[in-house]
Amino acid sequence: AGDPWKQCMDTAVQLALRAGQVVRKALTEEKRVSTKTSVVDLVTETDHFVEELIISALREKFPSHRFIGEESTSAGSKCVLTDSPTWIIDPIDGTCNFVHRFPLVAVSIGFAVNRELEFGVIYHCIDEKLYTARKGRGAFCNQARLHVTKETGIKNSLILTEIGPKRDPATLKLFLGNMERLLTFQAHGIRVIGSATLSLCHIASGASDAFYQFGLHCWDLAAATVIIREAGGFVIDTSGGPLDLMSCRVVAAGTMELAQSIAQELQTIDYGRDD
Numbered sequence: 001a002g003d004p005w006k007q008c009m010d011t012a013v014q015l016a017l018r019a020g021q022v023v024r025k026a027l028t029e030e031k032r033v034s035t036k037t038s039v040v041d042l043v044t045e046t047d048h049f050v051e052e053l054i055i056s057a058l059r060e061k062f063p064s065h066r067f068i069g070e071e072s073t074s075a076g077s078k079c080v081l082t083d084s085p086t087w088i089i090d091p092i093d094g095t096c097n098f099v100h101r102f103p104l105v106a107v108s109i110g111f112a113v114n115r116e117l118e119f120g121v122i123y124h125c126i127d128e129k130l131y132t133a134r135k136g137r138g139a140f141c142n143q144a145r146l147h148v149t150k151e152t153g154i155k156n157s158l159i160l161t162e163i164g165p166k167r168d169p170a171t172l173k174l175f176l177g178n179m180e181r182l183l184t185f186q187a188h189g190i191r192v193i194g195s196a197t198l199s200l201c202h203i204a205s206g207a208s209d210a211f212y213q214f215g216l217h218c219w220d221l222a223a224a225t226v227i228i229r230e231a232g233g234f235v236i237d238t239s240g241g242p243l244d245l246m247s248c249r250v251v252a253a254g255t256m257e258l259a260q261s262i263a264q265e266l267q268t269i270d271y272g273r274d275d
């Protein structure tokens, strides 16, 4: 049957670009902001609008496929990955950035078949950079091929992380303790840019060496995981074991050595599971 998922990926690219246009325009306009799991877990009418735009277009074209979307999930839809072709969508990654007009905001569309990630499309709406990867066929930003760095140790590496939505004292202590450990090992720097997917794209493009986070979700990880792996990098669980898309935690790096070294230093912050 030739290439069964090409049409899906082409559609994902078109929709990410269209959604990105909506997000780019909405960035400078007045927004209605609500909260979800915590007072810092934000959502706007644009998150809902864009998710609906993407999912309704996909459902019409691929009626037998399944969908996991950030805002449909918080509205009560189940977050389960089956063997069916499944789209995993974050309409606006970096909603807090979006609310504050901080210009790092992305649309993320991942696609899995038989529980395996097949392709990922991430659109940096403000810089108009399109990150894409298809399993076995490399990762790209616009037309340029992406490659991870070869850094193997925490010392001298540039590491990205995200804070996550819990802000109780015990969680903050663990979060800051993790940062402190990595800095003690003489990491060159740690950055928090406000978008898990764009952080992961920076690993894929070799602009930083590693990313870790507790408290993110499958829609922050699905597309980016394919992009990093196709750029030569590694995406694993914070325990050091294989990635579990639903476990709300991740370490990614250009080398397995660096991913494992970071995993070994991290104290676990429990965010439960997506499924």
Ligand code: IPD
Binding pocket: 042, 070, 090, 092, 093, 094, 095, 096, 162, 163, 164, 165, 193, 194, 195, 196, 197, 215, 216, 217, 220
């Ligand atoms: C969030 C952002 C944030 C990260 C959260 C994500 P959202 O995604 O990527 O930087 O810390 O874990 O859920 O809510 O803006 O789509």
